[in-house]
Amino acid sequence: MALRRTGGGARSRAAFYQVRPVALPLYLDCGLQAFKLGEHAHVTLPDFDLKGAKRANLRSGVNRGEREGLSFEVLPPAAVGAALPELRAVSDAWLGQQKSREKGFSVGRFDERYLQQLPVAVVRREGRIIAFANLLATDAKDEASIDLMRHLPESPPGTMDFLFAKIMLYLQAQGYQRFGLGMSPMAGMAERRRAPRWQRLGRLLFEHGERFYNFRGLHSFKDKFEPVWEARYLAAPGGVAPLFVLVDVAALIGGGVKGVIAK
Numbered sequence: 001m002a003l004r005r006t007g008g009g010a011r012s013r014a015a016f017y018q019v020r021p022v023a024l025p026l027y028l029d030c031g032l033q034a035f036k037l038g039e040h041a042h043v044t045l046p047d048f049d050l051k052g053a054k055r056a057n058l059r060s061g062v063n064r065g066e067r068e069g070l071s072f073e074v075l076p077p078a079a080v081g082a083a084l085p086e087l088r089a090v091s092d093a094w095l096g097q098q099k100s101r102e103k104g105f106s107v108g109r110f111d112e113r114y115l116q117q118l119p120v121a122v123v124r125r126e127g128r129i130i131a132f133a134n135l136l137a138t139d140a141k142d143e144a145s146i147d148l149m150r151h152l153p154e155s156p157p158g159t160m161d162f163l164f165a166k167i168m169l170y171l172q173a174q175g176y177q178r179f180g181l182g183m184s185p186m187a188g189m190a191e192r193r194r195a196p197r198w199q200r201l202g203r204l205l206f207e208h209g210e211r212f213y214n215f216r217g218l219h220s221f222k223d224k225f226e227p228v229w230e231a232r233y234l235a236a237p238g239g240v241a242p243l244f245v246l247v248d249v250a251a252l253i254g255g256g257v258k259g260v261i262a263k
Helices: 004-009 021-029 051-069 077-098 159-173 197-207 214-222 242-254 257-261
Strands: 017-021 032-044 070-074 119-125 127-136 141-152 178-185 228-237
Touching: 017 021, 017 032, 021 032, 021 228, 051 159, 051 257, 070 077, 070 159, 077 127, 077 141, 077 197, 119 242, 127 159, 141 159, 178 214
Parallel strands: 141 178
Antiparallel strands: 017 228, 032 178, 032 228, 070 119, 119 127, 127 141
């Protein structure tokens, strides 16, 4: 790979983040090692509905949201500008409640110019926006996903269930085939005694890492939509500990080491 050769010449080493299983042989043939990062979830939209016993909790949440007066709308890019003050207020309140700061790299951040380039799905209550998510979609209508989602801390319970279910039904009606729910870090790690140390550490973080990040809670939220789970890997040169690479990734997401420490 040209990128790997360039990295070596610059006294650095290339690592590849969130590699799909279908592409893994290419990286292994280049002499890289693969470390599981977690699992990516997607929902097959033509089969998605709110019927049946398995979707009872989700259906109940949507019905409760409608009783609470929640409404759903997708703003086209041209209409997002007028809603920016409300969206900013929701985002700032969410960040304040999370005691967090804006991220970057593989995690969406609130950027007014960027938001106005994409449709934004919003949930309103009494005419006021209380939750939103921007939609990443293409004209090919193969797969869509979201990049940034925020809600007011005082939103009714189940607001995000309501938002996600409505987004999926909307995309289904538009003819999209899949909806990506994103990564569940550390999910699906081996718990065997002889599993690699990285796998055992990942399993420990998934089970008991609430102090650092709610891995299990994120996985449970996505799992209620009955998605298809697919592994994602980190491909890195031999001799490079995956933990060190992920520290670099976390620094990119958090805007530097200070951002990692400060959430």
